[in-house]
Structures are given as structure tokens and as C-alpha cells.
Amino acid sequence: MTTVAPSTAVRTYLDHLSVERGLAENTLASYRRDLRRYLAYLDQVGITDLSGVSEATVTEFLARLREGDADHQPLSATSAARTVVAVRGFHKFALADGMVTLDPAGAVRPPRPAKRLPKALPLSDVEAILEAAGEPETPLTLRDRALLEVLYGTGARISEAVGLDVDDLDLPPGEPGGTVLLRGKGGKERLVPLGSYARTAVEAYLGRSRPGLVASSTPGGALFLNSRGGRLSRQSAWTVLVRAADRAGVSADVSPHTMRHSFATHLLDGGADVRVVQELLGHASVTTTQIYTLVTVDNLREVFATAHPRAR
Known part of the structure; x- marks a missing residue:
């Protein structure tokens, strides 16, 4: 087989990406930059x-x-990883084009990005946000408190919470809690316990606030309503949380996902089994839930480092 200079092969590959695959100029510039660095490395180690x-x-x-x-x-x-993907694509093309007889990059795997740990709020911050959401007591703040109690008390996604109907609640008389039917991704349903704090807030909203918000246009029994009687939107629910966090003086970035992360982390910190948390969150795989265990391990390390006399 004839000798093929790496720089010549790279030019051929970039032409292929531009002409035959029609990649956008920004994408081509990224490939060009990554492969230029690769060529410089090959030149440095003497590969011609x-x-x-x-x-x-x-x-x-x-x-x-x-x-x-x-x-x-x-x-x-x-x-x-992005650069290695460019190199792997280049060598795969060189093999398919007959420039070489082997693909040396096929078995080289791009590095995996580090797992981003979910950000959970301390319980004191969550409680401050919940209190701030219900003050002063008005029809809308009763709704806001109920919404945030449901988010934190059930680990619901924001779309699941605003999608709730009144009929999705089961609040048996004489019992402190209840259950709520959440509809998750792919239409999968799960029944989640509703704690006493969330139930109290929901019942206060249903009894003293929601009747005044209902309008003739209210859609099919939506639980959380806006001031015009329509179903509360995801954006409005997000705003409810952010404003409550501001009033509570919580400086951390707070989102509906933060409440869900806090729900899971606080359960695991309290000794809940990861598979139970998986069911409550509606995760298809326990692997998705296990990222929260990394958070609790960090907490354990902190406690160990500060409390054990021979930890350091």
C-alpha cells in the first residue's frame, strides 16, 4: 500500500464531511481544530x-x-471526548476509503464526563421556602404553599404536579396523609404517598382557595389553577418557587428539580432504600436513582472527617 501522509488524509476527510455529508461550517471548524491538534501530535512523535x-x-x-x-x-x-470522536471518525473514514488496512482508533473510548451530582437543599432551606410561599395567607399563597408541599413531599416533576387533577388525590378521612396519582414520562403512572404536611396544605387550598379560582373555563378538574381559573402552567409554577426562595432568603439556585433532588436526597439520608426511592421518583432503572447515593456518601465523608478522632 502506498504511503499516505496524515495531513493529506485529514484534508480528504474534511472535504468528505463538507461535500458529501454537508456538515455546517461551525461543525466543520470544530473538526478542523481538533484534527489540526491531532496532526501536530503525530508530527511531534515522528509519524509521517x-x-x-x-x-x-x-x-x-x-x-x-x-x-x-x-x-x-x-x-x-x-x-x-469531542476531540477523540473526531479522531475516531477520521480513522474510520481512512479505513473505509482504503488508505489503511486497520483502524487504530476503533477501540479507544472517549472519556466519560464526570457525573454531575444533583444539588439538594438543606432541610432548613426547604422549610423556609415552604413557609415563605404561604405568607401572607391569600387564595394564591394557599395554592403556592400546596404546590410546593406537593413538589417536595412527593418528588414530583413540575410537569407532573401541574398536570394533576383533583380526582388524582386520595385523602381518606381520619388519616394523616393520603396518596396522589402522578403521570410520568411515557404516560407511566405511579401512586405516591402524600405526607401530613402536604395533605394539610392541599386541604387548605381546596377548602379556602380553589373554589374562588374556579371559572367556567376551568379544564376538567385541574388541581392547581391560575388567577383566571385555568390550569397553572409549568412556567408559572417555576416562578412561584423562585419567588418563595427569594422571600425566604435562600441564595442557592432553586428550581423544581432542586425540590425533587432534595426529596430524594433527604429520603436516602433518612435511611430509605434506594429501590424505594426509585419507585417514588418513577425512574425506570435504579441506576438513575443511584446518583443520589453519591450525594449521601459525600455527607458521610464530611461527618466522618469532622467527627472521627483519627479521620485525618
Whole structure:
């Protein structure tokens, strides 16, 4: 097989991406930048023939990306992964085009980005937000308190909470709590317990606030209504939470997902089994829920480091 210079192969590949695959100019510029760095590395290690590239060559290039060098800052896992994807695509093309007989990059896996741990609020912040949502007591603040108690008390997604109908509640007389039927992704339903605090707030809203908000146009028994009698929107519910957090003086970024994360984390901190939390959150796989266990492990490490006499 004839010798193929890496720079020639890269030009051919970029032409292929531009002409045959029609990639956007911004995407092409990204490929060009990543492959230019790869070519510089191949030149640095003395590889002038594309067939001289081995799996070890590509693996070492990935290590250089993560470590950085005199001319480049270390790349994050996400940025390094993007560059490796460009290199893998290039070598796959070179093999398919007959430039080489082996693909040295096929077995090199891009680095996985670090898992982002969910941000959970301390219980004191959650309680301050819930209190602030209900003050001063008006029809709308009764609704707001009930909404946020349901979000935190059930771990509901914001879309699930605003999608609730009155008939989705089961509040048996003489019992402190109840249940609520949540409809999650893909139309999957789950029955979630409603604690006494959430039930008290919901009953206060149903008895003293919602009747005054109902209008002739109110859709099919929607639970949470806006001031015009329509179903409360996701955006409005988000605003309810943000305003309550501001009034409570909570400086952390707060979103409906924050309440859901806090629900899960506080349950696990309290000793709940991860599979129970999985069911409550409506996760299809326990793997999705297990990211919350990383948060509680961090809490354990903190306690250990400060409390154990030989921790340090």
C-alpha cells in the first residue's frame, strides 16, 4: 500500500464531511481544530505515514489531551471526548476509503464526563421556602404553599404536579396523609404517598382557595389553577418557587428539580432504600436513582472527617 501522509488524509476527510455529508461550517471548524491538534501530535512523535498510527498512539494522544502540554491547557473530559470522536471518525473514514488496512482508533473510548451530582437543599432551606410561599395567607399563597408541599413531599416533576387533577388525590378521612396519582414520562403512572404536611396544605387550598379560582373555563378538574381559573402552567409554577426562595432568603439556585433532588436526597439520608426511592421518583432503572447515593456518601465523608478522632 502506498504511503499516505496524515495531513493529506485529514484534508480528504474534511472535504468528505463538507461535500458529501454537508456538515455546517461551525461543525466543520470544530473538526478542523481538533484534527489540526491531532496532526501536530503525530508530527511531534515522528509519524509521517498514516499506517504508522497504532492504538497506543491514539491512546497516548488522549492522555495528552487530559494532561495538557506546554502549548495547551488540560481538556475536560467532555472536550477531550469531542476531540477523540473526531479522531475516531477520521480513522474510520481512512479505513473505509482504503488508505489503511486497520483502524487504530476503533477501540479507544472517549472519556466519560464526570457525573454531575444533583444539588439538594438543606432541610432548613426547604422549610423556609415552604413557609415563605404561604405568607401572607391569600387564595394564591394557599395554592403556592400546596404546590410546593406537593413538589417536595412527593418528588414530583413540575410537569407532573401541574398536570394533576383533583380526582388524582386520595385523602381518606381520619388519616394523616393520603396518596396522589402522578403521570410520568411515557404516560407511566405511579401512586405516591402524600405526607401530613402536604395533605394539610392541599386541604387548605381546596377548602379556602380553589373554589374562588374556579371559572367556567376551568379544564376538567385541574388541581392547581391560575388567577383566571385555568390550569397553572409549568412556567408559572417555576416562578412561584423562585419567588418563595427569594422571600425566604435562600441564595442557592432553586428550581423544581432542586425540590425533587432534595426529596430524594433527604429520603436516602433518612435511611430509605434506594429501590424505594426509585419507585417514588418513577425512574425506570435504579441506576438513575443511584446518583443520589453519591450525594449521601459525600455527607458521610464530611461527618466522618469532622467527627472521627483519627479521620485525618
